Each structure stands twice: as structure tokens, then as C-alpha cells.
Amino acid sequence: MDFITSLVLILNVIAALAVIVLVLMQHGKGADMGAAFGSGSAGSVFGSSGSANFLSRSTAVCAAVFFISSMALVLLTAPKSHKNDLGVMSGAKPAAAASQAAGQKIPD
Secondary structure (H helix, E strand, O other): OHHHHHHHHHHHHHHHHHHHHHHHOOOOOOOOOHOOOOOHHHHHHOOHHHHHHHHHHHHHHHHHHHHHHHHHHHHHHHOOOOOOOOOOOOOOHHHHHHHOOOOOOOOO
């Protein structure tokens, strides 16, 4: 089980780094001025509008992998719940039992 958790954690980190890189590679709608300084060269590799589609689809896939691996980590590392476990309130006594133990009378 520890091996699977480590594997999912590594996948999560790789997906997070891929999302960061892919988002930084994309240019926004106001990047026309930036294209004049050399960032327009990516258009020749993927075609005229192919880079936007390729990068946006790759970002969506990496984001989905990141989300799924994050949920898998939560499910793998969450402690197993018990039906009678009250969490932080497991050591608390009910108000009636606490006041009877102290010798106080409960008002009706």
C-alpha cells in the first residue's frame, strides 16, 4: 500500500509541474505585443493556430490527471473511519452524565 501511495504522489507532483509549465507556455489574448519579441516562433512548430489547441488540450489532460491523483491520495491516506468513532468528540461525556458525576441536579 505504501508503494501505491508513493507512486500516486510522484504522479501528482509530475502532473502539477506539467500544468505549471503548460500554463506558462500559453499566451493570453493580450500577447500580441509579446509575439513581436520572439514568442511567435511556436506558431511555426504547431501550425498557425495549432499551438493554442495543443497546449490547451494538454493542460486540460494534465489538470484532470492532477485532480484524479489528488483525490486518490486523499482516499489512500485517509484514516479508516469507525462507526462508533466521534472524532474529536470521542472523549466528551454527554451533558447529563457530566453534571450527575459532578453531583449537580439537572433542571427539568
